[in-house]
Amino acid sequence: MSGTLVLNATYEPLGVVSERRALILVLNSRATMIEDTGVVLHFTGGEISLPSVIKLNRYVRVPYRHAVPLSRRALFARDGGRCVYCTAPATSIDHVIPRSRGGGHTWENVVSACHKCNHLKADKPLKDLGWRLRSIPREPVGAAWRVLGTGRADARWVPYLEPFGVSSATA
Numbered sequence: 001m002s003g004t005l006v007l008n009a010t011y012e013p014l015g016v017v018s019e020r021r022a023l024i025l026v027l028n029s030r031a032t033m034i035e036d037t038g039v040v041l042h043f044t045g046g047e048i049s050l051p052s053v054i055k056l057n058r059y060v061r062v063p064y065r066h067a068v069p070l071s072r073r074a075l076f077a078r079d080g081g082r083c084v085y086c087t088a089p090a091t092s093i094d095h096v097i098p099r100s101r102g103g104g105h106t107w108e109n110v111v112s113a114c115h116k117c118n119h120l121k122a123d124k125p126l127k128d129l130g131w132r133l134r135s136i137p138r139e140p141v142g143a144a145w146r147v148l149g150t151g152r153a154d155a156r157w158v159p160y161l162e163p164f165g166v167s168s169a170t171a
């Protein structure tokens with residue numbers, strides 16, 4: 001059970017809700033099931049598949065820009081799955097300004113790192129090591145990133161996320 005991907009009427013990904021909540025939206029004709037999970041619920045008088053992807057029947061305006069949740073999966077996706085210091089495959093999260101020196105757990109201060117670099121860096125500032133970042137860490141922008149940030153992307157969701165910048169390699 002990984003939840004249900006909710007798409008706006010325009011197919012823009014909006015977020016993830018529980019399958020139960022998604023089913024209620026479908027049964028109330030507020031949404032249409034696009035993909036099912038293959039899990040069938042039996043009830044008196046019938047049966048129905050739990051939804052994997054639903055699309056809202058009416059367009060909803062997203063009134064404000066949601067922050068992208070900071071997760072290991074989303075961070076590695078932002079940084080291309082590579083250590084920002086040496087480009088080895090990323091295996092850990094590094095705080096650029098170490099937490100022990102007041103660095104925050106924010107998109108602007110976390111990067112993907114390999115275990116070796118993370119270990120070497122420990123709680124030293126970059127300038128003491130003579131290291132540089134390949135790019136300035138920023139919060140990723142876009143609807144698909146919000147979904148990815150939940151850390152629950154399902155393979156069935158990939159075709160709906162790809163047009164919004166999340167590749168199948170990262171979902």
Ligand SMILES: [Zn+2]
Binds near residue numbers: 084114115118
């Ligand atoms: Zn490294």
